[in-house]
Amino acid sequence: MNIGEISYTNIIPLYYYLDRERLMDDGATITSAVPSKVNRLMEENKVDIGGISSFSFGKNADRYSLAPDLSVSAFGKVNSIFLFSKYPIEELGEKRIALTSSSETSVALLKVILHHFYDVAASFQVETPLFDQMMEQYDACLLIGDDAISANRVNRRYHVYDLGEIWYQQTGLPMVFAVMAYRKIMETEKKDLLSYVIKSMIESKERCQFEKFSPVIHKAMQEHGGDYAFWDSYFNGLNYEFNGEHEKGLNLYFRLANECGLLKTIPSILKFSYT
Incomplete structure (x- = not known):
């Protein structure tokens, strides 16, 4: 096994x-x-x-x-699954978002959140989870796990959204x-x-x-x-x-x-x- x-x-x-x-x-x-x-x-x-x-x-x-x-x-903030964005989340329509190559659940969750909760249609591209490079080339990026924790520790420039928090606020479920x-x-x-x-x-x-x-x-x-x-x-x-x-x-x-x-x-x- x-x-x-x-x-x-x-x-x-x-x-x-x-x-x-x-x-x-x-x-x-x-x-x-x-x-x-x-x-x-x-x-x-x-x-x-x-x-x-x-x-x-x-x-x-x-x-x-x-x-x-x-x-x-x-049940709320997960503190390790973040969307970093140059724009407020409701303004990401037609913007370009880099997705971590390390996850499936969080990638799908972001797409669900944008579509169902914000009526936002963005374009997505999977990339190696490197925060600075992602934000140089895209309008927003999704990072998870230790990559997300490290990026949030140094971030002083971008809007940050915790996907666990958004999900719980919108659904009342874990x-x-x-x-x-x-x-x-x-x-x-x-x-x-x-x-x-x-x-x-x-x-x-x-x-x-x-x-x-x-x-x-x-x-x-x-x-x-x-x-x-x-x-x-x-x-x-x-x-x-x-x-x-x-x-x-x-x-x-x-x-x-x-x-x-x-x-x-x-x-x-x-x-x-x-x-």
């Missing part, structure tokens, strides 16, 4: 306390990459379970199921940015190992929450800079559950993405019982 691990700070709590040595002894491997690459590897059957973009799950729901009680979500999904065939091929991995991820999440994310915060400070107060606010502002409200939010996201022509169908949400 190959486990996909998104190489962004926001998902660390789901992996932080995994017993990696035991997983290796059980024949599992862990592949770390940006969300778009983990998505692609899972679509190519090279990753069996992992944190993937919600949009990628939506495209592949006929082949994937969800692990219960795990996500990267926000935005589910990433889910823990697996290929359905794992339920028959590797059911015991699948159950162990899901249980371990839930336990890792719960331990990090019990510790108020303190070890994770220190790890983030060491790797990305910033002070304790920033990362404390960041992790405690995220939500790692997946319950009824998350399902409502994810279903609405899928429906609006379908109406925008971004998803061919509206997928059903299926979850695995690991007990």
